[in-house]
Structures are given as C-alpha cells and as structure tokens.
Amino acid sequence: MNAVVTLTPAPVLDRTYLAEGLTVGKVNRAYEVHEYMSGKGLNVARTLHLAKHPVSAVLPIGMQDQYLLFSTPFPQILRIMPVQGRVRVNTTVVERGGRTTNINQQAIPFSEEDWRNVVETTLEQVSDMNADWLVVSGMHPKMTDTGLPINLSELFARAREMGARVGLDTSGPELKHWGRSGEVNLIKPNADELASLVGHELTTLGDVIEAGRELISTGLEIALVSLGPDGAIAITADDVVWASAVAPEVINTTGAGDAFLAGFLSQVVTPESSAAGRESGTLPKLSPEAALTRGCSWGALAVSLPTTLISSFGDAPDAQLRQVDPDYVLMEKATVRY
Numbered sequence: 328m329n330a331v332v333t334l335t336p337a338p339v340l341d342r343t344y345l346a347e348g349l350t351v352g353k354v355n356r357a358y359e360v361h362e363y364m365s366g367k368g369l370n371v372a373r374t375l376h377l378a379k380h381p382v383s384a385v386l387p388i389g390m391q392d393q394y395l396l397f398s399t400p401f402p403q404i405l406r407i408m409p410v411q412g413r414v415r416v417n418t419t420v421v422e423r424g425g426r427t428t429n430i431n432q433q434a435i436p437f438s439e440e441d442w443r444n445v446v447e448t449t450l451e452q453v454s455d456m457n458a459d460w461l462v463v464s465g466m467h468p469k470m471t472d473t474g475l476p477i478n479l480s481e482l483f484a485r486a487r488e489m490g491a492r493v494g495l496d497t498s499g500p501e502l503k504h505w506g507r508s509g510e511v512n513l514i515k516p517n518a519d520e521l522a523s524l525v526g527h528e529l530t531t532l533g534d535v536i537e538a539g540r541e542l543i544s545t546g547l548e549i550a551l552v553s554l555g556p557d558g559a560i561a562i563t564a565d566d567v568v569w570a571s572a573v574a575p576e577v578i579n580t581t582g583a584g585d586a587f588l589a590g591f592l593s594q595v596v597t598p599e600s601s602a603a604g605r606e607s608g609t610l611p612k613l614s615p616e617a618a619l620t621r622g623c624s625w626g627a628l629a630v631s632l633p634t635t636l637i638s639s640f641g642d643a644p645d646a647q648l649r650q651v652d653p654d655y656v657l658m659e660k661a662t663v664r665y
C-alpha cells in the first residue's frame with residue numbers, strides 16, 4: 328500500500344509575514360500575515376493526504392495548544408500526543424521577489440515519560456498502517472532530565488523490524504549523528520545541510536554525488552539531496568538520478584523541502600512493489616527516478632504559492648499543478664541518470 332507515518336518531534340506554529348522588503352535594524356511592515364500549525368512531518372503528511380495517499384502524522388502537542396489544531400485541515404490523519412510545554416513559533420518573512428528569512432524557535436524539551444509515549448504511539452501507527460516508511464522530520468528536542476537530544480535508536484530499530492524504511496529530514500548535529508549512523512534508510516538534506524554533514528564545501532554536482540556516495544558507504548540506503556532551483560539528486564549504491572522542475576513563479580520557498588519529500592515518497596515505492604515486498608518478506612524495490620520528478624514538481628509548486636501547499640488550495644497536488652500551469656508547460660521536467 329506504500330503507507331507513510333510521519334513523526335514531527337517538535338511541531339511548530341508557523342507565522343509568515345509577507346512584506347515588500349526586509350531591512351535589518353529598521354521597522355518593517357507586513358501587507359499580509361498567515362498563521363497555521365506546521366512542522367516538517369505534518370507538512371509532508373498533509374501533502375500526501377491531499378494526494379490520497381495513506382498517511383498518519385504523529386504530533387506531540389501540549390493540552391494548552393491543542394486548540395491550534397481545531398481549524399487545521401485533515402484532522403483525521405493526526406495522532407496527537409499530549410506532552411508538557413508550549414508549542415514553538417517559527418517566523419518567516421517573505422519579501423516580494425521571493426527572498427525568504429526564517430527565525431526558528433528552539434524545540435521544547437521532552438520529559439522521559441512523554442518521549443516514551445511518543446515512541447510507543449509512533450510504533451503503533453507503523454504497525455497499524457503496515458507502513459513502508461517512518462519519516463522523522465524537523466528539529467529534535469532535548470530531554471529535560473539529561474539535556475541530551477532525544478535518542479531515536481530504539482524507534483528506528485523497532486520500525487525497521489516491522490518492515491518499514493526509516494527516513495530522516497533534519498539538520499545540524501542531529502543530521503551529523505543519524506546521517507552516518509547506519510540506522511536510517513533515507514536522509515533529505517539540502518546542499519548546505521549536506522556540506523555541513525560531510526564537513527566540507529560542495530561546489531559542483533560531482534561534489535554532491537561524491538558526498539552522497541560517502542554516506543552510502545556508512546550504511547545509508549538513499550541520499551536525497553535537494554538543490555533548490557536546481558532540482559534534486561538521489562544517490563543510492565547503484566544509481567544516481569537528477570531531476571528538476573521549473574517553478575512558474577517564486578513567491579515563498581518555505582515548505583518546498585516538505586512538498587518535495589512528500590512527492591518523492593508518494594512514488595518511490597509503488598503499490599505493486601510494496602505488496603510484492605510484503606509477500607516475499609523483503610523490502611520493496613525503490614523507484615527513485617519517477618519519484619524524483621514528482622518530488623521536484625511538487626517542490627516547484629510549493630515555491631509558487633504564498634504559504635505551504637496545503638493551506639492555499641484543497642485539491643490534490645497534481646490538480647493544483649494544473650491550476651498553476653494548465654498544460655505543465657512551465658514545469659519542464661528533466662531526469663538525468665549518471
């Protein structure tokens with residue numbers, strides 16, 4: 328069935344200001360403001376749900392903030408875990424012309440008990456949905472008692488024992504740790520995140536491919552590197568595929584990575600390969616090529632909308648693509664295999 332479970336360990340209230348321009352150190356005025364519940368895993372799940380894909384989003388959110396979800400689209404896909412602490416707020420300023428500035432708040436720490444409940448609920452979802460993927464997205468909170476970041480080893484190992492692949496979309500020290508741990512199947516860094524993961528500058532596509540291959544040698548199955556307007560590249564042990572799609576207009580780049588990952592996940596395992604895998608007790612075969620093209624199209628669509636994919640329209644992403652670009656004429660798609 329190619330079902331996906333997402334876990335967003337640190338959900339967010341996204342506040343987006345649209346302004347003519349942003350001058351640091353001056354008073355800036357917004358001509359439009361949007362506010363909605365978000366977080367990388369939630370964004371991926373909503374986008375997949377719009378595409379009628381089986382998906383469930385685990386969201387640890389304190390009681391005081393659960394009202395924020397009252398008007399959220401698609402409440403049926405949410406698995407809300409009550410935890411201590413308030414939800415964080417991420418602020419985005421989008422200038423005309425598309426330049427985007429983000430200020431992301433630190434994640435609220437987890438108590439030992441809250442984290443344990445989140446792990447168990449997530450695994451229940453993986454099991455109930457017979458999930459092909461568990462995707463953990465966004466910042467990782469620290470634990471209140473130790474001050475150390477959450478430990479995902481048990482969650483990853485048990486999800487994999489259940490036959491799910493594990494995907495991780497994060498940055499900074501968390502990506503450095505888990506990206507090389509051999510405990511996840513997929514990571515989705517952008518070029519800057521990949522450079523800091525491998526510890527050196529990446530100036531050419533060849534550098535990106537080499538960095539991806541280095542990670543594959545540590546036990547990763549697929550490095551999915553997004554390259555902003557230059558599309559994305561998927562690197563596996565025996566395949567390197569690049570694709571891109573042209574955005575009709577660049578309005579707000581926040582959320583492009585999430586839309587891209589949703590598009591990729593929606594196609595990387597076909598229902599047939601998923602079923603065949605279950606029958607033979609092996610992991611389903613991956614089809615990165617079609618998945619990459621779909622991911623780039625959805626990413627390009629996301630940048631052409633003022634907010635994220637889901638809050639602007641209620642249609643499936645491919646229908647939204649046709650509204651933005653009736654014949655897909657502007658979305659010239661290219662896929663190259665290296």
Ligand SMILES: Nc1ncnc2c1ncn2[C@@H]1O[C@H](COP(=O)(O)OP(=O)(O)O)[C@@H](O)[C@H]1O
Nearest residue numbers: 517553554555556558559574583584623626627
């Ligand atoms: N300016 C753009 N034009 C067309 N597509 C874009 C543009 N920016 C992003 N995308 C698409 O969205 C994907 C994710 O964007 P990227 O900026 O790399 O991710 P992140 O938001 O995680 O940093 C890209 O791989 C690309 O397919």
Ligand SMILES: O=P(O)(O)OC[C@H]1O[C@](O)(COP(=O)(O)O)[C@@H](O)[C@@H]1O
Nearest residue numbers: 367417431465466581582583584585
């Ligand atoms: O958990 P983090 O790293 O603060 O990221 C969360 C932020 O990333 C987003 O999910 C957007 O991410 P992308 O631009 O990578 O798609 C925002 O909606 C959210 O505020």
